[in-house]
Amino acid sequence: MNIEIIAVGRLKKGPEQDLIETYLKRCPWSVNITEVEEKRPLKGANRMAREADLLLAAIPAGAHVIALDERGTEMRSRAFAKKINNWQDQGLSVLVFLIGGADGYDAKIKERANGFISFGQMTWPHMMVRAMLCEQLYRASTILQGHPYHKD
Secondary structure, eight states, X not given: OEEEEXXXXXXXXXXXXXXXXXXXXXXXXXXXXXXXXXXXOOOHHHHHHHHHHHHHXXXXXXXEEEEEEEEEEEOOHHHHHHHHHXXXXXXXXXXXXXXXXXXXXXXXXXXXXXXXXXXXXXXXXXXXXXXXXXXXXXXXXXXXXXXXXXXX
């Protein structure tokens, strides 16, 4: 199974990038990060619509899409690992995680997504969410392999 992270914004060199690289090196799945960015000074609904177009254009055909959203389903790491295992067992070839912009998702993303996952009710910086997602992917792989990295 290939995993795609499609995110709004450009990651700069720094601690978040270092964390992402560390976890992706350890992760057994092929994980690719695609960044999209609207450089025009659009506001509100116009910006959300444009970001949605950019995100949707980057999604590979036939992909299963999960949008990270504060209103999504919260789950523990073992449940997340089980979901990934189920998707893998179902034969999904591409699993996509979307990370939207600061204003949230346009309705087009909400219609396209197969599900929504939340990392909690708190608001997180988008660059930190990338690192958190990469860590959770690595953690899920260790749970599925029976590795002692994860502690309950």
